[in-house]
Amino acid sequence: MILRDPVHGLVSFEAEEESIVPALLEARELQRLRRVRQTGLASLAYPGADHTRFAHAIGSACVMTRLVRRLRSIHDALPYWQRLTTERARDALAAALLHDVGHGPFSHLFEQVLPQARLHEEWTKEIVLDPSTDVSRILRRFDATLPDRVADLVQGKHELTFLAKAVSGTFDVDRCDYLLRDAHATGVSYGAFDLDWLLRSLRFGVPTSDKAPPLAIDGAKGIPAIESFLLARLFMFQQVYFHKTERASEWMLSRILERVGQLTQDGTRVEGTPAAIRDIAVGGQTSLGQYLKLDDAALWVALASWCESADPLLGDLCQRFYARNLFKTYELFGEQATPAARLAALEVARDIARDAGLDPEVYVGLDAASTVAFDDSEDPLTVVFPNGKSRALSDVSFLLGRLRSERMERVRVVFAPELRDRIVAAFGQERP
Numbered sequence: 552m553i554l555r556d557p558v559h560g561l562v563s564f565e566a567e568e569e570s571i572v573p574a575l576l577e578a579r580e581l582q583r584l585r586r587v588r589q590t591g592l593a594s595l596a597y598p599g600a601d602h603t604r605f606a607h608a609i610g611s612a613c614v615m616t617r618l619v620r621r622l623r624s625i626h627d628a629l630p631y632w633q634r635l636t637t638e639r640a641r642d643a644l645a646a647a648l649l650h651d652v653g654h655g656p657f658s659h660l661f662e663q664v665l666p667q668a669r670l671h672e673e674w675t676k677e678i679v680l681d682p683s684t685d686v687s688r689i690l691r692r693f694d695a696t697l698p699d700r701v702a703d704l705v706q707g708k709h710e711l712t713f714l715a716k717a718v719s720g721t722f723d724v725d726r727c728d729y730l731l732r733d734a735h736a737t738g739v740s741y742g743a744f745d746l747d748w749l750l751r752s753l754r755f756g757v758p759t760s761d762k763a764p765p766l767a768i769d770g771a772k773g774i775p776a777i778e779s780f781l782l783a784r785l786f787m788f789q790q791v792y793f794h795k796t797e798r799a800s801e802w803m804l805s806r807i808l809e810r811v812g813q814l815t816q817d818g819t820r821v822e823g824t825p826a827a828i829r830d831i832a833v834g835g836q837t838s839l840g841q842y843l844k845l846d847d848a849a850l851w852v853a854l855a856s857w858c859e860s861a862d863p864l865l866g867d868l869c870q871r872f873y874a875r876n877l878f879k880t881y882e883l884f885g886e887q888a889t890p891a892a893r894l895a896a897l898e899v900a901r902d903i904a905r906d907a908g909l910d911p912e913v914y915v916g917l918d919a920a921s922t923v924a925f926d927d928s929e930d931p932l933t934v935v936f937p938n939g940k941s942r943a944l945s946d947v948s949f950l951l952g953r954l955r956s957e958r959m960e961r962v963r964v965v966f967a968p969e970l971r972d973r974i975v976a977a978f979g980q981e982r983p
Contacts, residue, residue, distance in 0.1 A: 552576075554609065558731050562613045568641040571693060572612050572648055578685035579843075580652050580678050584608055586846035590733055591657040592804070595875060596796035597737035604651050604658065610728035614746070615647035618717055618724060621750045628755065633711060633763040642697065646704035646718045649686060650725055652678050655842070656850040657804070664805035665812070665828075667835040676702045677839055684839075711763040713755060721930045722749075722766065722780065730783050733791060741786035749776040756933045757941045768944065770936035777932065778950050785924050785959065793920045793961045799878040802965045803868060806913050807857070810865045821865070823856025825849055864913060879971050880918070880963040881978055888962040893917060896978065900964050903973045914967040921960040925951050 552573040554562045564572040575581055584604035593600040619640045626634045653674030655661030662668050678684050679702045682691075690697040703709060707719035717723055727746055734742025752773025758764040768777050791797070812832035814821050821829075827845050830837035857869040871877070883893055894917075901911035909915075925945070932944040945955040966974055 556606070556610060556613065558610055558728070558735050559613045562609065564612070564616070564644075568637045569616060569644060571641050571645050571690075572609075574689050574692070575645060575648055575686065576609075578689055580684055580686045581605070581608065581649070583843060583846055584652065584654070586848050587654050587656060587658060588847055589658060589729065590736070590791070591660040591797070592800040593733075593737065593791060593794070593797050595800050595877065596794045597739070597791065599738060600733070600736045600791075602732060602736045604654055607729055607732055608648050608651055610732055611650065611724045612644055612648040614724040614727045615644050615717070617750055618753075619643065621753055622713070625754055629763070635711075635714070638694075639711065639714060641693070642700050642704060642709075643714055643718060645690065645697065645701045647724050649675065649679060649701060650705050650718065651675070652686065656845050656847050660801055660804065661845075661850075664801070664808045665831055668831050669836070672706070674839075674842060675705055678843075679705070681839060713763060713766045716766055716930065720766075721927060721932055722777070726784065727780075730780075730787055733787060734783070737791050739787065739790050741790055742783045744779040744783040745776055749773070749780055752776050754935055756935060757939075765931075765933070767933045767935045767941065770934040770942075770947065774934065774944075774948055777944065778948055781925050781951060781954075785922075785954070788922045788959065792922075795880045795882070795963060796877060798918050798920060798961075798963065799880050799965050800872070802916050802918055803872050803878055806916075807854070807865065807868050807872060810862070810868065810913075811857070814862060814865065819862070821857065821860065821862075823853050825853055828853070864910065868913070876968065878914075878965050879968050880965050881974055883962045883964065887978075888960070893919070893962055893964075896964055899977050900966055900970070900974050903970055903977065904966065907970060907973075909967060909970070914970070916965045918963045918965050919960060921958050924954040924957045924959055926956055928956070 552564045556562045587604045588594065589602045589604050589607050590600045619635060622635050653671040655671060662670055678686055679698050681687055687698050690701060704715065704718045707715045709715035730742045730744065731746065734740065752769045754767055754769050755764040756767030768774065811821050811824060811828065815829055815832040825845055827837040827841040830841060854869050854873055857865055858873055860866040860869065883896060886892055887896065897917045900915045904911040904915045927943065927945055933941045934944055934947045935941045945952045
């Protein structure tokens with residue numbers, strides 16, 4: 552199989568061990584990812600961000616083929632029982648392709664706005680292991696025990712430490728693809744990094760026991776490459792994933808689904824609600840079959856139906872969202888963003904909403920988005936020098952040493968647009 556990809560160029564899966572990829576692409580569960588956007592609601596801020604989880608899955612598998620080639624070029628230094636066999640490479644490719652197969656509509660957003668719902672990682676495991684799915688049947692066609700091994704790899708478990716972390720770790724094929732893909736689709740150049748040089752800079756670390764060694768960075772040439780990779784992730788959170796329009800739209804959708812859940816729990820029939828959402832709202836769980844019917848298209852159809860809801864609150868929120876009449880934000884900085892100050896600001900905004908006749912719990916909110924810039928406490932990346940000695944990456948890199956465990960946070964008050972002038976006046980000078 553040969554494909555053209557806007558990020559990786561010509562992508563091929565032609566070797567014997569790579570035959571698992573075209574076979575799995577025929578699975579209904581994987582084809583469903585064509586209807587799930589990679590970046591949730593980012594296209595409301597970046598019009599080009601319409602790329603899908605399906606494209607990302609293929610991209611992750613592509614990066615894995617390149618990583619396999621790199622590891623094989625250096626694995627002669629390992630005992631033969633720790634080397635990358637055809638079977639192990641096939642397992643890793645399948646895991647890379649399937650790691651996101653359990654995502655719901657709008658990707659991560661769905662599980663965030665329905666906190667009682669299962670995480671996508673749990674759905675992925677069930678899809679891989681359930682004998683009724685196409686994915687599981689195809690895997691078992693290659694090897695009866697392959698579903699179990701793939702499920703473990705997706706969760707970062709494998710006898711070869713370097714292979715487990717390549718699927719799920721600080722540096723993994725998932726991040727290598729989504730950073731480049733999201734940057735390309737949004738037009739944000741900050742997410743770019745030198746993947747070729749980074750892969751070339753990988754080597755095996757120093758094993759701490761009789762187990763296989765972890766992945767490490769070549770101290771002679773790899774430090775700038777891994778710095779660029781980790782900074783690209785930080786910049787993408789700053790510029791894309793925490794963008795004010797995306798965060799405001801996510802707040803709106805969460806209020807919509809919360810309202811649907813309240814009405815459903817109260818026994819009110821909300822026309823157009825997918826069965827899986829009804830099930831989750833009432834009991835916190837749904838069947839795999841119903842869950843797999845959920846995708847972005849199904850949720851947009853539901854939103855269109857809810858625009859005509861007899862419930863005035865649900866109808867108003869959906870009409871605004873459907874027409875992209877999105878809520879606005881006011882970002883809090885410095886002393887304004889301390890825990891006490893942000894709660895005080897929220898109360899001021901809620902008072903303004905009450906005076907305007909709007910429900911303060913729905914039309915005003917506080918959004919605090921955060922991520923850790925670089926954290927190697929649980930999954931340390933080491934740097935190995937030509938003399939064989941190794942050191943922690945944060946000890947070698949001035950940049951990463953400063954960023955280690957530092958949390959980046961963006962705190963915003965979210966509110967209906969008609970409240971903007973009064974809220975800005977109440978908070979002081981308008982922020983960008």
